[in-house]
Amino acid sequence: MTPLFDITVSVARIAVFFAFVFGLVVIMTWVERKGAAYIQDRRGPNRARILGLTLGGIFHPLADALKFLFKEDFIPDNAHRLFYQLAPMFALAPAIMTMAVVPFGPPVAFGGKQIALQIADLNVGILYLFAVSGMTVYGVVLAGWSSNSKYPLLGGLRSSAQMISYEVSMGLSIVGILMVFRSVQLSEIARGQGELLFGILPKWGVFVQPLGFLLFLTALYAEANRTPFDLPEGESELVAGYHTEYASFKFSMFMMAEYIHLVVGSAVLATLFFGGWQFPYLGNTGFAFPGGISVAVPAWAVFLLRIGSFVAKTLFFCWLFVWVRWTVPRFRYDQVMRLGWKVMLPLALLNIFVTGLVLLLIDRGGM
Amino acid sequence: MTIGVKKVARPPEMSFGESLYLLEILKGLAVTMGHFLHNVAHNKDIPTIEYPEVRRVMPSRFRGCHRLMKRQNGAPRCVACYMCATACPAVCITIVAGESPDPKVEKYPVRFDIDMLRCVFCGQCVEACPVDAIRMDTGWFTPPEDTREKLIYTIDRLLEK
Numbered sequence: 001m002t003p004l005f006d007i008t009v010s011v012a013r014i015a016v017f018f019a020f021v022f023g024l025v026v027i028m029t030w031v032e033r034k035g036a037a038y039i040q041d042r043r044g045p046n047r048a049r050i051l052g053l054t055l056g057g058i059f060h061p062l063a064d065a066l067k068f069l070f071k072e073d074f075i076p077d078n079a080h081r082l083f084y085q086l087a088p089m090f091a092l093a094p095a096i097m098t099m100a101v102v103p104f105g106p107p108v109a110f111g112g113k114q115i116a117l118q119i120a121d122l123n124v125g126i127l128y129l130f131a132v133s134g135m136t137v138y139g140v141v142l143a144g145w146s147s148n149s150k151y152p153l154l155g156g157l158r159s160s161a162q163m164i165s166y167e168v169s170m171g172l173s174i175v176g177i178l179m180v181f182r183s184v185q186l187s188e189i190a191r192g193q194g195e196l197l198f199g200i201l202p203k204w205g206v207f208v209q210p211l212g213f214l215l216f217l218t219a220l221y222a223e224a225n226r227t228p229f230d231l232p233e234g235e236s237e238l239v240a241g242y243h244t245e246y247a248s249f250k251f252s253m254f255m256m257a258e259y260i261h262l263v264v265g266s267a268v269l270a271t272l273f274f275g276g277w278q279f280p281y282l283g284n285t286g287f288a289f290p291g292g293i294s295v296a297v298p299a300w301a302v303f304l305l306r307i308g309s310f311v312a313k314t315l316f317f318c319w320l321f322v323w324v325r326w327t328v329p330r331f332r333y334d335q336v337m338r339l340g341w342k343v344m345l346p347l348a349l350l351n352i353f354v355t356g357l358v359l360l361l362i363d364r365g366g367m
Numbered sequence: 368m369t370i371g372v373k374k375v376a377r378p379p380e381m382s383f384g385e386s387l388y389l390l391e392i393l394k395g396l397a398v399t400m401g402h403f404l405h406n407v408a409h410n411k412d413i414p415t416i417e418y419p420e421v422r423r424v425m426p427s428r429f430r431g432c433h434r435l436m437k438r439q440n441g442a443p444r445c446v447a448c449y450m451c452a453t454a455c456p457a458v459c460i461t462i463v464a465g466e467s468p469d470p471k472v473e474k475y476p477v478r479f480d481i482d483m484l485r486c487v488f489c490g491q492c493v494e495a496c497p498v499d500a501i502r503m504d505t506g507w508f509t510p511p512e513d514t515r516e517k518l519i520y521t522i523d524r525l526l527e528k
Contacts, residue, residue, distance in 0.1 A: 035403065038402070038403045038406040038407060039399045039402050039403045039406075040402070041402060041406060041413055041414065042413065042415055043413055043415045043417075214389070323396060323399065323400065323403075324392075324396070326399055327392070327395045327396050327398070327399040328392055328395060
């Protein structure tokens with residue numbers, strides 16, 4: 001009974017989170033196109049219709065998927081056949097795997113057991129996240145190299161240099177968070193953000209680590225190859241960068257990997273810096289506002305509010321990705337490198353130093 | 368000012384706030400969000416014309432697709448004089464003349480084809496026509512077709528418009 005129950009719960013969790021991520025990916029492709037159109041005073045996709053309904057072009061991702069499925073699966077003559085086919089998998093798999101450690105909500109009691117709303121509550125959560133997301137660069141480099149074509153190669157090279165540079169500042173930018181919450185386990189970090197800072201502010205990562213948040217956000221955009229750091233696929237110079245030679249479903253796998261990156265990145269951002277599933281001032285039994293006012297909320301509503309707050313935060317950051325993409329122009333390559341090594345890295349180190357100093361002073365002060 | 372040297376003002380040095388870049392990004396985000404919200408709220412203000420359903424109204428002197436005029440009895444007004452075919456710089460008009468059954472009219476076009484793939488819409492044929500039989504006042508440009516054959520407009524099609 002018990003092993004069966006555990007297996008069922010695990011499979012259900014994986015299914016639900018998978019569906020969440022892929023559903024969001026599908027929606028994000030639509031949001032990207034429609035958002036871009038509205039920002040640029042256009043109408044955007046509005047033609048695909050089912051039963052006479054267009055619903056603002058929401059069926060376009062479906063049409064895209066069908067189109068990708070029925071296109072010829074083309075492999076260029078001079079491509080390295082094995083690596084060419086491996087590359088999309090290398091791009092997609094790590095992107096999906098990163099979702100495993102993101103907590104969607106607090107543990108729920110169900111059938112006499114505490115069930116974590118998280119596929120794997122690893123005690124090395126953050127390290128796993130970085131180890132796996134570091135692997136995405138292989139997909140890009142393999143795609144660039146195996147295509148045996150100059151633009152993908154340049155795109156792959158740019159991407160690898162950029163991702164490796166920003167991985168450094170990204171890793172260092174969250175060290176401050178780890179020091180404040182004294183854990184690398186994402187569920188612990190999310191739980192730690194439920195406390196109050198000075199009795200007023202929720203102790204969210206963004207309030208205790210504003211600089212860390214900025215650095216992490218910037219590095220995240222660079223890691224996800226999104227504008228203003230989308231040089232690897234800079235279409236004005238490199239056609240489409242590392243996936244120039246890809247067609248049909250392999251191309252759509254790269255596309256999906258990009259959007260999964262975006263979704264998972266937003267979820268991680270929400271978890272680390274915006275309290276994850278924490279709703280401001282919401283405890284296990286109800287709201288407790290500063291000033292002694294408290295409102296009782298039933299347990300199921302607390303649960304829903306928390307899940308909803310996580311989803312809302314994730315959606316906001318997904319939208320921020322799109323919003324920034326259609327606002328900020330692309331950097332020049334030397335500017336990207338200069339920002340990465342000469343600005344982000346020293347600032348990340350400074351952030352760690354200051355955080356350590358403050359924590360030390362608080363400890364000495366006996367607070 | 369002797370040789371017209373123009374002094375171009377150099378861009379001013381960036382202030383500290385501007386060189387931080389973040390504030391400027393926030394301003395940019397505000398601009399794009401303004402456009403986004405305006406377009407969501409005032410969907411009708413978007414200048415896009417939904418082409419196949421909604422058509423732009425062309426100015427009255429726009430030289431569009433050709434049409435052939437008819438006489439009152441429905442016969443083509445064209446007298447197959449070849450003036451338009453001669454005037455055409457793109458050589459896109461093919462006329463085959465035949466003897467008209469109407470005793471008052473000498474000739475009529477058995478075939479009158481305009482190759483729309485060659486036509487440059489110069490309007491010389493309209494200028495050349497002595498009987499005002501060909502006009503370009505349909506107010507619309509050539510619609511796309513699947514095959515080249517369909518873009519060679521025959522006399523029936525030209526008379527329809």
